[in-house]
Amino acid sequence: MERLVAAQAGDGGGEAPRAAVRRPGEDGDGSRDGSRDGGGGGRRRIPRTDVLLRDPRLEAAARRLGAGLVKAAVRQAQERARAGRIAPEEVADAAAALLPRTAGGLRPVINATGVLLHTNLGRAPLSAAARQAVQDAAGPTDVELDLRTGVRARRGRTALRALRDRVPSAAAAHVVNNGAAALVLAATALAAGREIVISRGEMVEIGDGFRLPDLLVSTGARLREVGTTNRTTAADYAAALGPDTAFVLKVHPSNFRITGFTRSAGVAELAALDVPVVVDIGSGLLAPHPRLPDEPDAETQLRAGAALVTASGDKLLGGPQCGLLLGEEDLVRRLARHPLARALRVDKLTLAALEATLTGPDTPTAAALAADPEQLMRRAGRLAADLGADGIDVRAVPSEATVGGGGAPGVALPSAALSLPEPYAARLRTGATPVVGRLEAGRCLLDLRAVPPEDDERLAGAVRSAAGR
Structure with a gap:
């Protein structure tokens, strides 16, 4: 019977023991190879966790975010490579791209609902x-x-x-x-x-x-x-x-x-x-x-x-x-x-x-309250023209915003919005830059009254990503 020598391919920052001997059918990161890659040759080339964690980008991220979040991103990238969605040499780049911006779980979003003080979005932006x-x-x-x-x-x-x-x-x-x-x-x-x-x-x-x-x-x-x-x-x-x-x-x-x-x-x-x-x-x-x-x-x-x-x-x-x-x-x-x-x-x-x-x-809330409807419509028109040039089904439309947060019930604030097909609502919410709009008459509306003008490019980029552009 073949003698097996147990080896630990450390999940941390230390190197694997020099005398380690892999079990038959086990690849370099400690996982079993399968038949999805035609024999496991590609899977064996997937970098080990400890090797990936020595990447300068991931080392810096570990100091900023903590080792746990960085390891989680590494494992997700390795799983993508095992599933054949990325090449083994792309794992480090994929892990870096998967890193969260902060160590907290809250994600910044663009509030395009037309509700200035949206309780579900944390009410007033600071x-x-x-x-x-x-x-x-x-x-x-x-x-x-x-x-x-x-x-x-x-x-x-x-x-x-x-x-x-x-x-x-x-x-x-x-x-x-x-x-x-x-x-x-x-x-x-x-x-x-x-x-x-x-x-x-x-x-x-x-x-x-x-x-x-x-x-x-x-x-x-x-x-x-x-x-x-x-x-x-x-x-x-x-x-x-x-x-x-x-x-x-x-x-x-x-x-x-x-x-x-x-x-x-x-x-x-x-x-x-x-x-x-x-x-x-x-x-x-x-x-x-x-x-x-x-x-x-x-x-x-x-x-x-x-x-x-x-x-x-x-x-x-x-x-x-x-x-x-x-x-x-x-x-x-x-x-x-x-x-x-x-x-x-x-x-x-x-x-x-x-x-x-x-x-x-002035706070962002004060600026949103004071926004001029004509200027909002001009912003919407410029954004719609730029996005339409990329073949996106979008148009600028008049809209009505509200104060929200239990303030000024019944007060309608004239506004302007980007109108997109309904499926964009879910794609925008789940994108890299989450955008929350509202559904109205079978369309996804992105109301601009609560969106600062400096966020227009981010908003346009999120729409392009949702459109696959």
Whole structure:
């Protein structure tokens, strides 16, 4: 019987033992050869993993991404060679091409849906200033240290100052990890075991099955509903007030509209009542916006008499995910010192991105809102002409975009889009540069309002790849 000598063809960076003897029928990377290559001669030429990992490109990638991701790319490339889809000498190039851009699993996409704040795509894209601030804050920072005195300082003090500067009517500000958390903190600190008075028409569902009443009741507060779905007056609120009333809650029904025979009490009317008024504006608009005249903003609500305003940071503000609390100093201080505030606090990266959003140049969300429809149509026309010259079935068409993210319901933003055959939708989503559009009347539309002009070439390249050009 033939004597077999076991050998390990290392999967790591070390060389295989010099005395290794391969078992009959085993190729150089430790796998069995088969009949698909006519006898296994081609498979024997597939480079071993340890050899491939010494390729300078893959060595550099291992330092940047980690060995696990690089080995996974190498194995995928080897499998392609074993299946006969690439030649053995192309394995290293294929492995390098398969490497992810980052060690994280999230993939950057081009948002061509026409929804400016698409929840499934992470809502507001950060500005270049915010991205730089996040990168700078990734290492050690003075987030809770006064460098001048060497003693502990208030966490996020510069971001909070920037927030107050943008909302002059706010005597104080606090930041938590999302908009729902801001409302939960207010209800827990102010109304646990007590009553919150709220209109029946504002008992909303905020998405993904989360309902505002359930959220508030989970804090230990009781809800006192007043009025009807379509009509609630200040007198309805006044009649419901009692010794157990903690505050009146006014909620912007940001993802739907009720039209027709309607009535709702304004903040100024409610502020005349002898209890604090908390207003959840939702979308994070800090001041009035000319294109969104019916969208409530923090400054206006505080001037009207709101004691506290809560909002999201990753919607119309155009910043990172966070929850904003703005209002009276003693009220905000009470919330910030509540034990729950520690569990809801934001990290240094969020604080850095928020401050840069507040103090930096216009955000991508602001630019998208301000985009001129005629310029959008000219962009669409140029892209369609360039792609059409390559034989692609594409045309420029008028479109309508929306704010999304629970902001400005019913507001249509005139836009322009590239219209492609329906099969392009799946090809674009799964391409090397993922593009997410929308299907409309049997066509795939790529709306340009949320696509920055500097991404036009990337968008065109993705369409060409989807067309096989």
